[in-house]
Amino acid sequence: MLKSHILRVLFAILIGFNNLSGFSQNNAKFEILPSPQRFEITGQSSIKFGEVKKLYADNLSKLPVHGTFLNELFSVNNEADADLVYRIDSTIQVDAEGYTLSINNNKIVIVGKDEAGLFYGVKSLEQLLEDAKDQKAFLPNCTITDFPKLKxxxxxxxxxxxxxxxxxxxxxxxxxxxxxxxxxxxxxxxxxxxxxxxxxxxxxxxxxxxxxxxxxxxxxxxxxxxxxxxxxxxxxxxxxxxxxxxxxxxxxxxxxxxxxxxxxxxxxxxxxxxxxxxxxxxxxxxxxxxxxxxxxxxxxxxxxxxxxxxxxxxxxxxxxxxxxxxxxxxxxxxxxxxxxxxxxxxxxxxxxxxxxxxxxxxxxxxxxxxxxxxxxxxxxxxxxxxxxxxxxxxxxxxxxxxxxxxxxxxxxxxxxxxxxxxxxxxxxxxxxxxxxxxxxxxxxxxxxxxxxxxxxxxxxxxxxxxxxxxxxxxxxxxxxxxxxxxFSFETSGNEFSFIDNLEKPVGIWKNILLNGNKRNYLKGNENAIEKFVIDLPTEKKGVWSDKNKERIENAENTLKTCSKIESTLDKMKSEATRNSYTLEIYEQVNKLVQFSSNAVLKLRDYDKAQDKEEERMALEGLKLLSKEFTALRTEFEAVYGKTRVLNKPENYILDQDDHVHLSNQSLNFDWQFYAELLFLEKLEQLF
Structure with missing residues (x-):
């Protein structure tokens, strides 16, 4: 055991330890965001998550605000008895808002240049504690010297x-x-x-x-x-x-x-x-x-x-x-x-x-x-x-x-x-x-x-x-x-990088049911349905699909991408230990994007129907879109509404909207769905 520890320390010295925030010990990975200016790990302490209880605050007029990981601290009178020591020292060699943090086997010491610096040292410690908790690991023996580049x-x-x-x-x-x-x-x-x-x-x-x-x-x-x-x-x-x-x-x-x-x-x-x-x-x-x-x-x-x-x-x-x-x-x-x-x-x-x-x-x-x-x-x-x-x-x-x-x-x-x-x-x-x-x-x-x-x-x-x-x-x-x-250390890998993959589908979604880039210009236009919403298939089969070949390809590719994103989100939700609500929001975005692309493909199926039975089945699929959208919108608003006030007051006066801001175009949440609502209204012409 001692030999293993010595080898780890020697390895650390060889690679320099400069900003080594991702260093693993016992398969644990500790990351601090934003990166400290200097973060050196020299091994493993004997401190587990939940064992930091006793605080010695050296002549502080007030304690920094603590998060959930340090909310059970109690004060002790002697530094030797403490698990955690706070002090402020304006002479330490860091800029304003800076701090040093050291963990040495069984004691943590945070020294702030000022009150803000001490507070930020606590914030960094909380991230280390969170990682230790998630990974059931000991805190690392480490030293951090940190301060901001911009004030x-x-x-x-x-x-x-x-x-x-x-x-x-x-x-x-x-x-x-x-x-x-x-x-x-x-x-x-x-x-x-x-x-x-x-x-x-x-x-x-x-x-x-x-x-x-x-x-x-x-x-x-x-x-x-x-x-x-x-x-x-x-x-x-x-x-x-x-x-x-x-x-x-x-x-x-x-x-x-x-x-x-x-x-x-x-x-x-x-x-x-x-x-x-x-x-x-x-x-x-x-x-x-x-x-x-x-x-x-x-x-x-x-x-x-x-x-x-x-x-x-x-x-x-x-x-x-x-x-x-x-x-x-x-x-x-x-x-x-x-x-x-x-x-x-x-x-x-x-x-x-x-x-x-x-x-x-x-x-x-x-x-x-x-x-x-x-x-x-x-x-x-x-x-x-x-x-x-x-x-x-x-x-x-x-x-x-x-x-x-x-x-x-x-x-x-x-x-x-x-x-x-x-x-x-x-x-x-x-x-x-x-x-x-x-x-x-x-x-x-x-x-x-x-x-x-x-x-x-x-x-x-x-x-x-x-x-x-x-x-x-x-x-x-x-x-x-x-x-x-x-979310979790479990989701740091590239296989969970769904956000970038969702960008293109969202970009396509914006106008996939419209002619041109007109989503922001639908409100207040008397002829918006005829001018801006895509045409529907005519009796001459295949013409609509030929005309909308690129739109159909975009819809197909979007659904393939969104299906993969859906699987990734499901896995992330099972792995996430925090902020699962963020994933719920992305999930709703993904579902809305899929609805619009799916509508395009249902139009294609209707346009390419080879006989009366295929046409009838395709038409039934189109008729279901309204019901599907109602269910989608209900869920979308329920998720967004957990934190957001969705509706403006009834007596609210909308302004002239010179810069066509979408979210300034209705008292309720209609503005988010105007293209879909107008499309569904136009779709009634087929029934």
């Missing part, structure tokens, strides 16, 4: 179109804290019950007090919540109401405020004050400001001039209220003509510089009007590596303006995130932010087409990994560790 690691919580149940947000705070995410920007819109302007707040929104309670809960877990209240544009949640129509820049559009009307600021500042009160621990006030072109009711002033007029006033308000304003930077760059290079990764440095040399003077002309207390948030979701993106960020910094990046884990993807949860793009922007010495990064998670939030979690894990750790794990390694941590 501000924030995700966006976009709730403008729907809310989850309140309990979900509390569970989410615990989940994010475990990933060492330390901030949230919550895009409230009308989901805050404004007291001074109650008409704006939706009946299903949370009160100021309810938001403040959540903010305090998050703060105890080192998560700072700050609000985003859209200002100049994206103002439909306000300007849709008759009471506020006079504040519109364009009387016919509920999209943007008139920046020259003093009442615009009176109203916006009222909303800001209440949002600040609802987030008492927040450092920032995100004011939006993107995707808007105003005329000041034809004042003759340029859009850039008007944008900066508004920006100066709201930034002054933020400063007076002890908040740092954050502003989406796209409109000044677009209005100055330097925007396109940021999204063209094929442009050379010479080509980018040429665009800037031609147009930069338009920005410089207004340079004195750019507020210095503002953070200019350079969002780029798909091409963060573009030289034009880097150029824009350098321009802000060169002119003493603060800049921060924003990446995305969800954009306009329907039903589930695509592009491998944007892992590559998240990693690229995180690493460039670290290399550039920026303060932080925001992960946007847009609710425009509203996939279930559980499906955002792989992207959130990627964001956690690369903003905290830097370049330690490859994309494939990250996916494996995500499955390990999210």
């Amino acid at each position: 501000y690691r924030s995700i966006q919580l976009d709730i403008k179109h729907h809310l989850e149940k309140k309990s979900y947000y509390y569970d989410l705070m615990d989940y994010l804290a475990g990933l060492k995410v330390n901030a949230i920007i919550v895009e409230m819109e009308d989901k805050l019950k404004y007291e001074k302007h109650p008409l704006i707040g939706s009946d299903d929104g949370f009160t100021i007090e309810e938001w403040a309670e959540l903010s305090n809960y998050a703060n105890d877990r080192n998560i700072e919540i700050s609000p985003l209240i859209q200002g100049l544009g994206h103002a439909s949640f306000i300007l849709k109401h008759d009471k506020y129509k006079a504040l519109r820049d364009d009387p016919k559009s509920d999209w943007a405020f008139n920046p020259l009307d003093p009442r615009t600021y009176e109203l916006q500042f009222d909303l800001y004050r209440e949002a600040i009160k609802a987030t008492p621990n927040g450092k920032y006030l995100h004011i939006g400001g993107d995707e808007v072109h105003t005329t000041g009711k034809n004042s003759g002033r340029s859009a850039l001039d008007l944008q900066l007029e508004w920006l100066r006033k709201v930034c002054k308000f933020a400063e007076e209220n002890n908040r740092i304003p954050i502003f989406w930077d796209d409109m000044p760059l677009k209005q100055a003509g330097v925007y396109k290079p940021m999204f063209n990764k094929n442009m050379t440095q010479e080509e980018v510089d040429e665009v800037w040399e031609k147009n930069e003077h338009k920005l410089v002309e207004f340079l004195d009007q750019f507020p210095k207390n503002c953070i200019y948030m350079r969002w780029n979701y798909h091409t963060p590596e573009a030289l034009g993106n880097t150029k824009a960020m350098e321009w802000f910094r060169a002119h003493d303006l603060q800049v921060m990046g924003a990446t995305a884990g969800q954009t306009r993807w329907v039903l589930m995130p695509q592009r491998e949860s944007n892992i590559k793009e998240i990693k690229t922007f995180a690493l460039s932010s670290i290399e550039s010495g920026l303060n932080g990064l925001l992960l946007t998670l847009w609710d425009d087409d509203s996939p279930h939030f559980e499906l955002y979690k792989r992207g959130i894990n990627a964001f956690s990994e690369y903003t905290w750790s830097g370049d330690k794990r490859s994309k494939s390694e990250l996916k494996s560790v995500f499955r390990h941590r999210q």
Whole structure:
């Protein structure tokens, strides 16, 4: 036994032990996400899961919040008697929020640089304990030295179109804290019950007090919540109401405020004050400001001039209220003509510089009007590596303006995130932010087409990994560790990598029952069934199938893929020791995708029927689709409804929907199924 232990230690020394988070002992595998900066395993301790009970907290004013694996701790007076020791030491050689963790045979010691560092040391220990429990293993003898590469690691919580149940947000705070995410920007819109302007707040929104309670809960877990209240544009949640129509820049559009009307600021500042009160621990006030072109009711002033007029006033308000304003930077760059290079990764440095040399003077002309207390948030979701993106960020910094990046884990993807949860793009922007010495990064998670939030979690894990750790794990390694941590060590293998396999079927599903990419454009179109829903077979047999050959092939391939995914999900559900609800959501996505492809194949069978009996049987199959869909939707809504509020209040007013957001197109959950509903309505023509 001793010889075996010595050999293991010698082997560990030979391979260096640098970041060896996947090292196995007694067939146990320990993974920490995000990766520690240094993780050295030197063997096996004598500590089993459930044996960590006695805590010695060295002169701490308060204990860090514990998760379920450490909720039976009791204090002892002597360090020698303890299983677990906590202390804070500002002199340890790690950055802020850093910690060291050591496990030496029968004792665990966590030393935090500060309170946050101690808390994150506890979070890492909890992951080790979870692995020990799952694998019935001893904890490893190990040392960890860890700290974040980026100071501000924030995700966006976009709730403008729907809310989850309140309990979900509390569970989410615990989940994010475990990933060492330390901030949230919550895009409230009308989901805050404004007291001074109650008409704006939706009946299903949370009160100021309810938001403040959540903010305090998050703060105890080192998560700072700050609000985003859209200002100049994206103002439909306000300007849709008759009471506020006079504040519109364009009387016919509920999209943007008139920046020259003093009442615009009176109203916006009222909303800001209440949002600040609802987030008492927040450092920032995100004011939006993107995707808007105003005329000041034809004042003759340029859009850039008007944008900066508004920006100066709201930034002054933020400063007076002890908040740092954050502003989406796209409109000044677009209005100055330097925007396109940021999204063209094929442009050379010479080509980018040429665009800037031609147009930069338009920005410089207004340079004195750019507020210095503002953070200019350079969002780029798909091409963060573009030289034009880097150029824009350098321009802000060169002119003493603060800049921060924003990446995305969800954009306009329907039903589930695509592009491998944007892992590559998240990693690229995180690493460039670290290399550039920026303060932080925001992960946007847009609710425009509203996939279930559980499906955002792989992207959130990627964001956690690369903003905290830097370049330690490859994309494939990250996916494996995500499955390990999210579900079970048993599901870390590539045979369980169903998420990527589901992407193509979901992409095909979006329009398989439609002519063209029209799912977002069905609502409110009087002729949607005839214009956008696929034609049905005619009496001339085989014509429909020839015309829809590619659609049929896509349906066949989709069903084959989805069948394999179904088997994988069944196996994962039996193996998962946690987060089985996430798998239930993916299961519902898979079933909805299969329904639409199955409908296409039933149309093919009807079109190719060789005699009256085959035609009758095929027609019976088509008639069953409505009943099958009703059962599918009932189950789908039951699963989603465990955490999500599916219906808007009856008195809710839908806005003009300028950007055709699916989840903004009905009071109930119809928006998720419009294509299927219209298809089934059209199908009645065959019966």
